[in-house]
Amino acid sequence: MKHVFACLDGSASTIAVCDYACWAAQRLNTPLTLFHVLDEQRYPAPTDLSGQLGFGSQEALLNELTALDEKRNRLALQHGQNMLDAIQRRAEENGLQEIRQQQRHGSLVQSLTDVEADIRLLVIGQKGIDSNDSVRMGSQLETVIRAVRQPILVTPKQFRSPRTVMLAFDGSDTSRKGVKMLAESPIFKGMPIRLVTVGNNDNDTKAAIEAAANHLREYRHDVDFDIISGAIEPALHQYQKQHNIDLLVMGAYGHSRMRHLVLGSTTRKMIQASDTPLLLLR
Structure with a gap:
């Protein structure tokens, strides 16, 4: 069965995205997927750089930097998981019962393309976590809309149940x-x-x-x-x-x-x- 996908990133739009996705899933009688992508540009996958800086103090420094990157990525993944758990509790309070979570590490567009066959409706915020207050449209939104062939509900920052x-x-x-x-x-x-x-x-x-x-x-x-x-x-x-x-x-x-x-x-x-x-x- 296809799901309503709520694209979540911890931005100011996250709660509205959750609420619109819950509204849509209830109206469609469709399961809800809470979808979070850890962006590979902000949190690159660990890379083996052994041998590139030589030995001695440089190798020790490389090991320390690698360990810091791995810790940072682990914390980011845990932060994403905590967010998904909190949003799931909100969705359950909104009356949703069929809820699943997906967390990926990589490109947002590629991640959505990979799961497109499971999407009935994609719900995504007008602005993401990397967008500043001066812009009205997130930097990745246009690319997502070009890539995903399924219907896309773009939400504002505040939820209001649609009646017309x-x-x-x-x-x-x-x-x-x-x-x-x-x-x-x-x-x-x-x-x-x-x-x-x-x-x-x-x-x-x-x-x-x-x-x-x-x-x-x-x-x-x-x-x-x-x-x-x-x-x-x-x-x-x-x-x-x-x-x-x-x-x-x-x-x-x-x-x-x-x-x-x-x-x-x-x-x-x-x-x-x-x-x-x-x-x-x-």
Whole structure:
């Protein structure tokens, strides 16, 4: 069975990531995996450097440095384990019963790629432990979103249980996949849904979004839709704030104007400007 994966690193977003992952796992009736990666750049694996510095005092110094590195890594692993144990207790208090832990040492992206077949939904914070207060988006987040093909829920620092959802709809395969997911996934059951297209209010655009809304209504969803104009990122966020939308769903890649949600441009801006969770689809 696939799991909801909570990507945890001890940053200020860790509690929110846990709570959003618990919320999603409960709505999906899916087990939860608490996932922590000890970054290989900050904590490199022990390396055998014997013979590179020679003998005598230099060799003694090398041995001492190696011992210090090994102790530092052991402490970091134990710190990570303590964090996972604390988060598991919080998840259990939130009502989760099926919980497992995974701790790895290496690259975050490679570690997630290795377990991708087990991921139903990846939950990750907007900023990680290495990000300072002046940035709105963590340094590794973009790389993770490019690499992982499963849905990714990017969370803000504070948890608020989503009650309303909005899909940025453009008629692309990705947005149609979003409509199907909204229609069928238990995570959205009972949540009012808004479909929003940024573009020209012509007959083709209106027909496409009406068809999507009707499909959702077939699944007994409460649906409204709108076609709005303007630059994509500010138009979507303004609409979201005006209608008090808790959760925004959008595609991460595409080709047309609305579908040009390519990381490095619109998707990055959407993540950086968002104070609410953002569910990204591929």
